[in-house]
Amino acid sequence: ILNVEQSPQSLHVQEGDSTNFTCSFPSSNFYALHWYRWETAKSPEALFVMTLNGDEKKKGRISATLNTKEGYSYLYIKGSQPEDSATYLCAPSSNTGKLIFGQGTTLQVKP
Amino acid sequence: KAGVTQTPRYLIKTRGQQVTLSCSPISGHRSVSWYQQTPGQGLQFLFEYFSETQRNKGNFPGRFSGRQFSNSRSEMNVSTLELGDSALYLCASSLGWGETEAFFGQGTRLTVV
Numbered sequence: 001i002l003n004v005e006q007s008p009q010s011l012h013v014q015e016g017d018s019t020n021f022t023c024s025f026p027s028s029n030f031y032a033l034h035w036y037r038w039e040t041a042k043s044p045e046a047l048f049v050m051t052l053n054g055d056e057k058k059k060g061r062i063s064a065t066l067n068t069k070e071g072y073s074y075l076y077i078k079g080s081q082p083e084d085s086a087t088y089l090c091a092p093s094s095n096t097g098k099l100i101f102g103q104g105t106t107l108q109v110k111p
Numbered sequence: 112k113a114g115v116t117q118t119p120r121y122l123i124k125t126r127g128q129q130v131t132l133s134c135s136p137i138s139g140h141r142s143v144s145w146y147q148q149t150p151g152q153g154l155q156f157l158f159e160y161f162s163e164t165q166r167n168k169g170n171f172p173g174r175f176s177g178r179q180f181s182n183s184r185s186e187m188n189v190s191t192l193e194l195g196d197s198a199l200y201l202c203a204s205s206l207g208w209g210e211t212e213a214f215f216g217q218g219t220r221l222t223v224v
Binding site (some may be wrong): 031032042043044045046049051083089091093094098100101102 | 115146152156203215
């Protein structure tokens with residue numbers, strides 16, 4: 001699995017704004033797609049793992065969708081809060097769990 | 112349930128030396144993966160061990176090696192350190208399959224001078 005691309009690279013929004021990021025990955029040999037949140041001075045934390053085309057996952061104000069045929073996933077944050085400030089990483093995985101991470105989208109939410 | 116523990120948290124080594132980093136996974140997890148993050152780079156996959164066997168390997172020179180013990184604890188070794196090896200090294204444990212989430216440790220910050 002090569003060429004995992006995330007956009008935008010960084011994002012600055014106001015508190016209350018909704019936002020979304022994109023993760024593009026090769027659609028061939030797809031097995032699963034992971035999203036992680038990485039806050040400064042902490043460890044990356046898993047948000048979602050998705051495997052099925054058309055899958056949609058939700059956790060509070062954060063949701064994600066997956067299109068395995070065209071090789072992309074969207075992460076949405078509704079009503080951003082300052083505590084959402086972090087780097088969001090996506091990573092397609094092989095069936096053995098090897099993760100190939102994108103460069104991440106760094107989100108800064110201003111109060 | 113205890114999380115993933117990495118030791119040491121910080122390390123300063125001299126060019127040419129070798130270093131060993133340790134990772135204790137979550138109890139019951141048989142897979143341990145190692146990643147390197149350098150400034151401006153994303154998380155680069157080093158290798159993954161499952162039940163004491165290296166199952167996956169990233170594109171790193173042979174100076175980087177690892178092993179896993181029968182209790183699933185893993186060590187990563189870097190020999191003949193170079194300045195460019197200065198990085199944050201993260202390990203992650205999981206049940207070992209692509210659809211299961213990985214749990215990351217706090218990382219070891221290695222500085223090579």
